[in-house]
Amino acid sequence: MTNEVVDFTSQKASEQVQEKKTSQTEMLVERQAQEVQVAMIAAKRFPRNQVTAYNNILTACQRVKLAETSMYEFPRGKEIVTGPSIRLAEAIAQNWGNIDFGWMELEQRNGVSQVMAYAWDLETNSRQTKMFSVPHIRHTRKGDYVLTDPRDIYEAVANQAARRVRSCILGIIPGDVVDGAINQCNKTLREGYEMPLVDRVRMMVRAFEKEFSVNLEMIEKYIGCKSEAFTANSFVRLKKVYASLRDGVAKREDYFEIALPQDEKEISDPFKDGKDVKADVAK
Known part of the structure; x- marks a missing residue:
């Protein structure tokens, strides 16, 4: 009877913690919505000058440090996939102006984080939002293992979120502006040293x-x-x-x-040369 009471109490406490987290998430979303409304009013009063904003982006891309981190590249099959990095996307959004972007963790439950990434053009009301899940697992060559340290969990979530934020930003910025930024970064890498x-x-x-x-x-x-x-x-x-x-x-x-380490290489067959080990032993 005592065990049943303890289990019930533990379950009740867990439900209360989950309700508290849900309430905090709702408050966070509501507060952000209010902040965005205020920012939208300011954006309407002070709209961006697209010519000035574009020139500011090109000027930012003349910085060598930004140009060095401006693109990612990875192979997919027989092709090389390349595109603007999160660093370049952030620089474009900041200089384009009147854009709210970022990510937030909505909840953690059963070893999985529910996350939202977004980018919002406050002038045109154009918005990109991506909802996704991040399991608290790290994949390695030696196998997968569960993340328990809060810092490790945050880094895993932030890494996944950054890619979605980049995609959201690039989804609301005019394509010719992004192309211009990429060309300027490549020029900086060729000539800016x-x-x-x-x-x-x-x-x-x-x-x-x-x-x-x-x-x-x-x-x-x-x-x-x-x-x-x-x-x-x-x-x-x-x-x-x-x-x-x-x-x-x-x-x-x-x-x-x-190259595999020596201890991971396949051990050669000592009998492949056809020698008779028994004959050697007999000697």
Whole structure:
């Protein structure tokens, strides 16, 4: 009888906690809606100047640091998929003006987070919203394991949310504006360095080795030539790969042929040469 009382009490407490979380989520959504309404009024009073906004975007894309992280790249089958990164999307939205964007975790239940990503043009009332679930699991080559640390859970959710936010932003920004930003970033990467290309390549190789355990031989095989023959476009490709690996868009195995450690290699058959082990033992 005592056990039944304890179980009932525990279940009641769990329900109360869940009701509290649901109430907090509703309050958060309601508060954000009120903030957006105020922002929409301000956007109507102070509309963007599209010419000035576009010029501001191009000026931002002349910064080398932004250009370096402006694109992602990962292989899909026999094709290379590339596009604007979340960093470039954020820079475009900030300079375009009167755009509210971000993400929020709606709830956590049974090891899964329910998340909403959004981008809202406050002038035109154009809006992109994406609802998705993020299981609290990390996938590794050695298998999957459950995340329990709140920091690990937040990082997993934030990583997934950033991709949806990027998609939402690009869904409401005019396509020609995005294309102009990409072209300016590529131009900056080709012309915006004072350091010689050979030194930039050397620094890039060090970064790959230190952060992702990818050596020069792997990089040369990916590019298709020796590092001495790398061009500015080769460097741009490597920057895209670096940004994709850093942001978790792809894994190093998607680009490079990773040699297995010695202990993971297949053990050779000691009898494949046809020698008679028994005869050797008999000697």
